[in-house]
Amino acid sequence: MEKEKSAKKKFQLPHIYVILFIFSALAAISTYFISAGQFERVPGPDGRTAIDPNSYSQVEAAPIGIADFLTVIPRGLIDAGEIVFFTFIIGGMFMVLKTTGIIEVVVDRLANRFAKNSILLIPILTTVFGVGATLIGTPELSLVYIPVIMPLIIALGYDSIVAAAIALVGTVVGFTTGVLNPINVGLSQKIVGIPVFSGLPLRLILFIVCISVGIYFIMRYAKKVQQNPIKSYVYEDDQEKRGLYKQKDKIEAKSMNTRQKYASVAALIFLGILVYGVLNLGWFMVEMAGLFIFMGIVVGLIAGLNATQISNAFTEGFREVLMGAIIIGLARSVAVVLEDGQIMDTIVYSLGSLVGEMPSILGAVGMYLVQLAINFIIPSGSGQALVTMPIMGPLSDIIGVTRQTAVLAFQFGDGFAHILFPTSGYFMAALVIAGVSWQKWIRFYMPLFLVFSAIGIVTLVIAQMIQYTG
Template sequence: MFMVLRHTGIIEIVVDKLARKFSGRSFLLIPILITVFATVATLIGTPELSLVYIPVIMPLMIALGYDSIVAAAIALCGTVIGFAAGVLNPINTGLAQKVSGLPVFSGLGFRLIIFIVVVSAAIAYILRYAKKVKDDDTRSLVYEDDQEKRKMYRDQGEVEEKHMTTRQKYAAITTLIFFGILVYGVIGRGWFMIEMSGLFIFMGIVVGLIAGLNTKEISEGFNQGFRDVLVGAIIVGIARAVAVVMEDGHIMDTIVYSLGSAVNELPPVLGAGGMYFIQLIINFFIPSGSGQALVTMPIMAPLSDLIGVTRQTAVLAFQLGDGFAHILYPTSGYFMAALTIAGVPYQKWLRFFLPLFVIFALISIVSLVIAQMIQWS
């Protein structure tokens, strides 16, 4: 759908106008976008929306002098922070608390503090890398990979400001209306991948026709978009197969029980940290917040009672252990698809993200220790 929008010329014009508007204060965009994406994810629990965000912000970030990793990091880190902190996230927090016998969304205040701390850490880290790239783009981890994008969005040598035709203006307004419908559907009607995909197909056709594309051009746009995400789609299937084998073969039950028994030997403060690392390990095999909650929390909740860890802390250990690893492990299907869309090789993403993941892990452990010390319940 976004490839069809590119064929209409709308994206290039919007990018040109935003690039001119923020050319002198482009650093403002990074914290604003991260905060917005994190807030949406912490309310509705859909880190997969990064697949939607990346094509939108990628041209803008390149035009402003950054690289593909900055664009991917804004979308992936922003959404996963909101998902992991789970202030009002029904997919991990709500379900895990319900399974654990806790009031749904109880303990909101402490999770909100964690959300603010983690968002601040991510903004500082991404801004530091972004400044380095803007000062000297040869220091970008994806300098060679971004050559074509730089030619397309930055190195055109065009100084004349772009303007929309009347048809493009109507198409742009229609696009905004469709995005309003998307937000309403996700938040108010419980839409997910199937409904979103149907809306995007319809949106691509309608907006393309309004902008003046013929049916052949619209079809070619869709085909080009499909080619760009085909590798990611294959990786999603392979990644999901690992989880299916582990779950349907009942291998996961044995692993969870064995790891839970090991935590039983630890004192309460260390036990909370132990639960975090267990959830971190299990997330490799079950890259699904709801799936991991249903597999682990029926064991971890009563185990927390035995070792003196509050159930609220056990749920937090699940959230933090499950959440941030979604953009670390290659078994996370949406994450690998997002990297494919962004054009960022996995090994280069690891070089960028691993230090930030360590920061997230340290914040998680400190948060769990504090939660246990204050007997958060």
């Protein structure tokens, strides 16, 4: 037994802090070997700043020295402040809701209702989250979904990875396929000069295929965990959660008291305001965080908590997500190094030129691989579109790839990696809220990511062969 245990522990990925620090150090070293260069920034669609693809020029080298490197982590935290503090606020708000007892009652009722057909929750929730993301383009809402569904998923005999996967895989499939997603598809089509949301039928087919594949993978893992909890990748990590949300053999139906009922109504009203703000007012993390603060206070007071109890609940919630907040800053430090060293644009320019050297039939696949590589250092969908699509649009004309296919390559390269690379801030925050380490998530997600990549590559080859225009 001891030999078996020692064999299992032979290879273990380093702590995520170590991994991200190594990435930052490698980025700093690369500033001594990669030529510094820059594109000129020009006004882009919707008032955003884009690049002039014909303006690249080399500039004076700016290698990152030891003194500069000492500041990149705190500067990463500052640059990623919006996501960092959103993570804190959502952790605090959820802890207030948990303290009111509302979540416990809702979980017990839903656990009773789905006790015999709990597996049906996976396709239902994954599809709902996917449809939302493919219409409004906000995979960051997985940060809201995870704490809401986590107690129920644990109570039904699954684990934290299943809860995280339902939210993360659902939203990333919706975002990537982008049936009517204004953030990646709409913006990139504007940049390359083709009709916005053209080519919709293929994207709709891709959504159905990818969401079905994602649901299959999640359900296969969920059944394995439900049948034998020890097979869970987070079995030891979930011990406390299982004790807290464990489903009893005979669950006495719990009911809310009057104050809890009013508090639940208030929470639903706040969520309605959130959806309206995101869809109609352009709200993002700052506005959402502000709303969550007031939601925690108002719902807590209505449920009968006093000011001290609400404050303590917020503090406990902050403590729960502290590690995730630090990880977000560490991830951002990689981009800080590349920007300070003036090599971010050089990397983009070089990768774009590399695609131009590929055979025509592989041009679209080359674009996908380039977008995938760039996503590591520019994990923002809109940010990556504004940097890469002004280059990829004209380049596609040169190598015989339609601009619609170039957009499709961007979607695949940008999208599925959002929940793969540790430089993706919202993704790392979501994992911390779920209580799942990046290393264990990769163990679950990597096979699915490879399948998604295969689907993307096959689609791009077909698009290239038929000269896809939509």
